[in-house]
Protein backbone atom coordinates (compact mmCIF):
# COMPACT_ATOMS: atom_id res chain seq x y z
CA UNK A 1 0.00 0.00 0.00
CA UNK A 2 1.20 3.47 -0.83
CA UNK A 3 1.43 6.17 1.77
CA UNK A 4 -1.55 8.50 2.10
CA UNK A 5 -1.01 11.94 0.59
CA UNK A 6 0.49 14.39 3.07
CA UNK A 7 -2.15 16.46 4.82
CA UNK A 8 -2.40 19.95 3.48
CA UNK A 9 -1.40 22.48 6.05
CA UNK A 10 -4.24 24.27 7.71
CA UNK A 11 -4.19 27.85 6.64
CA UNK A 12 -6.91 29.65 8.51
CA UNK A 13 -7.44 32.68 6.35
CA UNK A 14 -9.73 35.49 7.49
CA UNK A 15 -12.21 34.36 4.89
CA UNK A 16 -12.36 30.84 6.27
CA UNK A 17 -12.61 32.14 9.81
CA UNK A 18 -15.59 34.29 8.84
CA UNK A 19 -17.25 31.28 7.17
CA UNK A 20 -16.69 29.18 10.28
CA UNK A 21 -18.01 31.92 12.57
CA UNK A 22 -21.15 32.42 10.52
CA UNK A 23 -21.75 28.70 10.24
CA UNK A 24 -21.54 28.48 14.03
CA UNK A 25 -23.97 31.37 14.41
CA UNK A 26 -26.50 29.79 12.08
CA UNK A 27 -26.65 26.81 14.44
CA UNK A 28 -28.73 24.88 11.92
CA UNK A 29 -27.34 22.82 9.06
CA UNK A 30 -27.19 25.30 6.23
CA UNK A 31 -26.47 24.63 2.59
CA UNK A 32 -23.55 26.42 0.91
CA UNK A 33 -26.05 28.91 -0.55
CA UNK A 34 -27.34 29.79 2.90
CA UNK A 35 -23.81 30.22 4.28
CA UNK A 36 -23.00 32.40 1.29
CA UNK A 37 -26.00 34.67 1.98
CA UNK A 38 -24.75 35.55 5.48
CA UNK A 39 -21.01 35.58 4.73
CA UNK A 40 -21.63 38.01 1.88
CA UNK A 41 -22.73 40.65 4.36
CA UNK A 42 -19.27 40.64 5.92
CA UNK A 43 -17.26 39.85 2.81
CA UNK A 44 -19.18 41.52 -0.03
CA UNK A 45 -16.73 40.42 -2.71
CA UNK A 46 -16.81 36.72 -1.97
CA UNK A 47 -18.38 34.38 -4.53
CA UNK A 48 -20.58 31.35 -3.98
CA UNK A 49 -17.99 29.03 -5.49
CA UNK A 50 -15.34 30.35 -3.08
CA UNK A 51 -17.64 29.74 -0.11
CA UNK A 52 -18.28 26.26 -1.45
CA UNK A 53 -14.58 25.51 -1.86
CA UNK A 54 -13.72 26.85 1.58
CA UNK A 55 -16.48 24.78 3.16
CA UNK A 56 -15.10 21.65 1.51
CA UNK A 57 -11.59 22.50 2.71
CA UNK A 58 -12.90 23.02 6.25
CA UNK A 59 -14.56 19.60 5.96
CA UNK A 60 -11.27 18.00 4.95
CA UNK A 61 -9.68 19.51 8.03
CA UNK A 62 -12.44 18.21 10.24
CA UNK A 63 -13.52 21.71 11.26
CA UNK A 64 -16.87 21.24 9.61
CA UNK A 65 -18.90 18.17 8.78
CA UNK A 66 -20.63 17.48 5.54
CA UNK A 67 -24.00 15.98 6.28
CA UNK A 68 -24.79 12.77 4.50
CA UNK A 69 -28.50 13.21 4.49
CA UNK A 70 -30.84 11.95 1.85
CA UNK A 71 -31.42 15.18 0.02
CA UNK A 72 -30.03 16.68 -3.13
CA UNK A 73 -28.34 19.70 -1.56
CA UNK A 74 -25.28 19.43 0.61
CA UNK A 75 -25.73 20.61 4.16
CA UNK A 76 -22.87 21.60 6.45
CA UNK A 77 -22.60 21.08 10.17
CA UNK A 78 -20.44 23.02 12.57
CA UNK A 79 -20.82 20.36 15.25
CA UNK A 80 -18.26 17.67 14.42
CA UNK A 81 -19.12 15.38 17.31
CA UNK A 82 -21.23 12.29 16.63
CA UNK A 83 -24.91 13.13 16.83
CA UNK A 84 -28.22 12.20 15.23
CA UNK A 85 -30.34 14.25 12.89
CA UNK A 86 -33.97 14.64 11.98
CA UNK A 87 -34.82 15.87 8.49
CA UNK A 88 -38.03 17.42 7.26
CA UNK A 89 -39.27 15.59 4.17
CA UNK A 90 -41.07 18.74 3.00
CA UNK A 91 -38.67 21.66 3.36
CA UNK A 92 -35.43 19.71 3.84
CA UNK A 93 -34.37 21.37 7.10
CA UNK A 94 -32.06 19.29 9.26
CA UNK A 95 -31.93 19.54 13.02
CA UNK A 96 -30.01 17.80 15.77
CA UNK A 97 -31.73 15.25 17.94
CA UNK A 98 -31.19 15.93 21.64
CA UNK A 99 -29.92 12.45 22.49
CA UNK A 100 -26.51 10.89 22.93
CA UNK A 101 -25.61 8.31 20.24
CA UNK A 102 -26.81 4.81 21.14
CA UNK A 103 -23.43 3.13 21.30
CA UNK A 104 -25.05 -0.12 22.41
CA UNK A 105 -26.42 -0.46 18.87
CA UNK A 106 -22.92 -1.10 17.61
CA UNK A 107 -22.40 -3.72 20.29
CA UNK A 108 -25.71 -5.35 19.35
CA UNK A 109 -24.82 -5.54 15.65
CA UNK A 110 -21.26 -6.65 16.18
CA UNK A 111 -22.37 -10.25 16.56
CA UNK A 112 -24.45 -10.15 13.38
CA UNK A 113 -21.64 -9.24 11.02
CA UNK A 114 -18.06 -10.21 10.35
CA UNK A 115 -17.22 -6.54 9.97
CA UNK A 116 -15.37 -4.65 12.58
CA UNK A 117 -18.08 -2.12 13.38
CA UNK A 118 -16.56 1.33 13.87
CA UNK A 119 -19.59 3.58 13.88
CA UNK A 120 -23.12 4.18 12.78
CA UNK A 121 -25.42 6.90 11.49
CA UNK A 122 -29.04 7.58 12.21
CA UNK A 123 -31.34 10.03 10.51
CA UNK A 124 -35.00 10.41 11.32
CA UNK A 125 -37.36 11.68 8.65
CA UNK A 126 -40.56 13.52 9.32
CA UNK A 127 -42.46 16.75 8.87
CA UNK A 128 -41.23 19.73 10.86
CA UNK A 129 -43.63 21.74 13.07
CA UNK A 130 -43.63 24.64 10.64
CA UNK A 131 -44.53 22.50 7.62
CA UNK A 132 -47.14 20.68 9.68
CA UNK A 133 -48.73 24.00 10.64
CA UNK A 134 -48.72 25.18 7.02
CA UNK A 135 -50.36 21.98 5.84
CA UNK A 136 -53.08 22.29 8.44
CA UNK A 137 -53.73 25.89 7.44
CA UNK A 138 -53.96 24.91 3.79
CA UNK A 139 -56.37 22.13 4.63
CA UNK A 140 -58.49 24.53 6.63
CA UNK A 141 -58.62 27.16 3.91
CA UNK A 142 -59.63 24.50 1.37
CA UNK A 143 -62.45 23.38 3.62
CA UNK A 144 -63.64 26.94 4.06
CA UNK A 145 -63.61 27.65 0.32
CA UNK A 146 -67.03 27.34 -1.31
Ligand SMILES: [Zn+2]
Nearest residue numbers: 088091128131
Ligand atom coordinates in the same frame (compact mmCIF):
# COMPACT_ATOMS: atom_id res chain seq x y z
ZN1 LIG B 1 -40.31 21.49 7.07
Ligand SMILES: [Zn+2]
Nearest residue numbers: 077079095096
Ligand atom coordinates in the same frame (compact mmCIF):
# COMPACT_ATOMS: atom_id res chain seq x y z
ZN1 LIG C 1 -25.91 18.30 13.31
